[in-house]
Amino acid sequence: MKFRGKHLQSGEQVVAWGDGYIGEMMGKGKNTQQNGSMIVTTARAIFYRAGFFGEVNETIPLKAITSIERKSFMGHRSIRLHTSHDSLEFKSFKKEQDQILVDAIESGRSVTHPLPTSSQVEGFNIMDALTRLAELKSAGHLTEKEFSSKKTELLSRL
Known part of the structure; x- marks a missing residue:
């Protein structure tokens, strides 16, 4: 065909x-x-x-x-x-x-193909962002205060 x-x-x-x-x-x-x-x-x-x-x-x-x-x-x-x-x-x-x-x-x-919910999408992105944030802190690009502030903000989105 x-x-x-x-x-x-x-x-x-x-x-x-x-x-x-x-x-x-x-x-x-x-x-x-x-x-x-x-x-x-x-x-x-x-x-x-x-x-x-x-x-x-x-x-x-x-x-x-x-x-x-x-x-x-x-x-x-x-x-x-x-x-x-x-x-x-x-x-x-x-x-x-x-x-x-x-x-x-x-x-x-x-047939329905379920779309990921917004919390699933955000959850994946937030976890990825937390990992990148930790890498920036360990590389010395962020202070402890900046790291804690951003980490708290990201965790509040979960």
């Missing part, structure tokens, strides 16, 4: 993919039908098409997807991914493939 070599970001893995198209059959302009693949990674949902004259690469971060709309009519299926300001509709004819894609997107949306 050309996508892996060119567009996969560091630490990102492909979770699911399936063939289909975006746009309208017989569409013109921005609604022109583009055949390609929907690729779901650990961080993004991407419609990808590589052709003779270039590529189509439409990306939506999984955390930006607000809802997923699914439609089916006479074997023709569509998955519309909504964000707060845009949407992407992927169409295909394969029920099982679409279910795998939707499951992968839902799974990726539900």
Whole structure:
């Protein structure tokens, strides 16, 4: 798959993919039908098409997807991914493939990556600052009074 070599970001893995198209059959302009693949990674949902004259690469971060709309009519299926300001509709004819894609997107949306709390960030920086402060004192760059004052200030932030 050309996508892996060119567009996969560091630490990102492909979770699911399936063939289909975006746009309208017989569409013109921005609604022109583009055949390609929907690729779901650990961080993004991407419609990808590589052709003779270039590529189509439409990306939506999984955390930006607000809802997923699914439609089916006479074997023709569509998955519309909504964000707060845009949407992407992927169409295909394969029920099982679409279910795998939707499951992968839902799974990726539900994964939360906890951010460190401000006290954890400050705690790390404060400990580092205390170490540097001790080094400055032992090198003779700070007096005992300056060292004690700054040390008390840093410890009060913990």
